[in-house]
Amino acid sequence: MTRIGVYVCHCGLNIAGVVDVEKVAEYAKTLKDVVVARHYTYMCSEPGQSMIQDDIKAKKLDRIVIATCSPRMHEETFRRAVAEAGLNPYLTEIVNLREHVSWAHTHEPEKATEKAKALVRMGVARVRLLEPLEKRKVGVEKSVLVVGGGIAGIQTSLDLANAGFRVYLVEKAPSIGGRMAQLDKTFPTLDCSACILTPKMVDVAKHCNITLLTNAEVADVKGFVGNYEVSILIKPRYVDAKKCVGCELCTEVCPVKVPDRFNENMSEKRAIYIYSAHSVPKIAIINPTYCLRLKLNKDVCGKCLAACEAKAIDFKQQPETMQVKVGGIVLAVGSEVFDASRMAELGYGRFKNVISSIEFERISDASGPTGGKIVSPKDGKPPRTIVFIQCVGSRDKRFHEYCCRVGCMVTLKQAILAREKIHEPVRIYVCYIDLRAFGKGYDEFYRRARDMDIDFIAGVPSEIHNAPNGSLYFDVYDKGTNKLLEIRPDLVVLGTGLVPNSDLAKISALFHASRSADGFLLEAHPKLRPLESAMGGVFLAGACQGPKDIPDTVAQASGAAAKAIDLLSSGEIELEPLKAVVDKDSCSGCRICETVCPFVAIQMKPEIVKGQERFRAEVIEAMCQGCGLCSSACPTGAIKIQQYSNKQVLTQVQAALEEACAEGGK
């Protein structure tokens, strides 16, 4: 004899403000097999949970229905509470009265109450058919793959390595450091970016627990949470990393000039080069698309061969693939800067003295193309009027609707740097829409900029013109003075926003990490699980999850490391039992399930039946996420998801259609 307990939660006024919870509880009492039905302010609170536990013991309940918020919120909480009281936790059913009823039907309390009753009726019908399930434990690899060697990847790797985990740090570029290495100073303290970053970069290279793989990419990922098998493609440098001492003799003799990516193509490097002044590892690399010998595939040039005293240059180097086993993965692949030439009216790409904020950063940096002298790229002279234009490519429905979250502070910093570094008299204007200085010490920084005679114009120009003599001019309407102003700047710096990495589509497919509407990687929950992707064991750090400044990136990176430690430290993890199971006898081996499974969790196993070889589907339990695609695609009904069998679901549908029961009949 089934004995069901029904618990209706008020969720403060979230549910009770719309749904008549008392009526719903009274109604539940009239349903078949319901022994007890109660309502309470906060079912998830300690007294709420013990109310359920006491009833399980006193009234010998064997099935529990909890009508409360979304199961994504508190299903785990209630399962734990039920398990503590000695009942199998999978004999609980959550009915969603908040997202599905009270929040959706705020203005129709009576109809909402009726819907709540119907949902409870469906829950009660279903709970009877639930089966007790057990969680399974599997061992995990105590190592982590970190993808991306920017400040986020560096911080995550160091935290994990210090906690004793083996870390494989994979970086696409020849050196770690990422965007932060390109910056001159950091806001709001004006710390030198290199001074605070380079020690960390060196720590990464020296740490005995970190395997640093630069000029490398993840080629393939197999496996499941706790047991991923990753193959990493290490591209050839054409320089023996063990022999090269980073003396740069080769770069002096190489005759081929190549635009310098690190300096945003504002200066030139050679075909054999060292990535940046602070490069870690400091090993030369040859660009095969420019190097004469590699490009022509002939025995030509070879000047670097002669110059290298360490005999490190090896034109025969081939790509290598490395296989590693890891328990968790942290994605820290960062973001890119908006390409301002897409916003044609501002003239970026057409006018030489219109530059992006990252280009200004390189001009301002001591290791940059001008040696730290702020000059206009057009004439090489220090500008007398600089204008910063905000929100280029962000807060713009034509390009990216989100706020880039760093643009305002970057501009304040750059305006202050310009004021400090240019000794000639210079006028500095900032054309902004809203100035957002929200972080710790940020508004004080805004104040500091205003103290330094930097003028703020509330309004942005519609277009930038080029006068016949080559000088720039534009009109801008200022909200403060209600005047149309004309400005003739020598240098325009566009506050370009951060945009999703162009590799992100590939990365999201590789790691099964989904993306949000803005194109960045999607976190499992925007408030409560911001550091994880929906894929088990794949964590997110830094600007790949959304635009972020350095303090937030470092905080998230440490958080992601802590999450990975939390997952792997015990050496084993529990797997949810809500998986697909195959009834071998009805499986026809049609392979439809294999093609629809997004998690590659189904494999076809050969089997000898009456002397004939036949293929049958088998679920790799650890990889199955219980999404149910296979179950609905299977033409013979051979695959079912635990707890979601046809019978369990159809009983619920039947209960929904029992109009008569809505009146309260048994």
Added chain:
Amino acid sequence: MSLTDLMTMAKPNLETRDKILSKLKGRELVNCFQCLKCTSGCTALKLLELKPHEIMKLVNLGFVDELPSSDIIWTCVTCLKCVQRCPQKASPYHLIIALRNLAVEKEAKVPETYMKIVSSILETGLAEPPQKIVTKKMEAVDRERLKLPKIRPPKESFQTCFMKAMEEK
């Protein structure tokens, strides 16, 4: 209403505002965050003092009683720059056209210069007299040299009307 414009003692008129919004099929075209890009680039601002962002804000706040009867909505030269450049995909242009339609509905007085331009277009089909064009060989040629039939120029060109309107201001 709890909001008052202390300069004119005007109160928001939400009924008229809703009427305007219904002409625009919703709020989307007046969803403005006041970046002033439209006004910074407005063709009619320098000569005729049209400030599209101000009209957007007035409609958003509900101060709409003055707008249909004001001359300012007739100054827009419909260059559509504001529509193209707006970062929020709002459209001062569509709002201005909606206001003009409302003005006609209310039988508000349309400025004379504007009516002149319209009647001239009705009469001749042209806003401007035929212009010369420059050929590939950099020669300026008129209709006659191109052996095109003669057409009657409008009584007063759009440009002259426009300048007159400016003088009247």
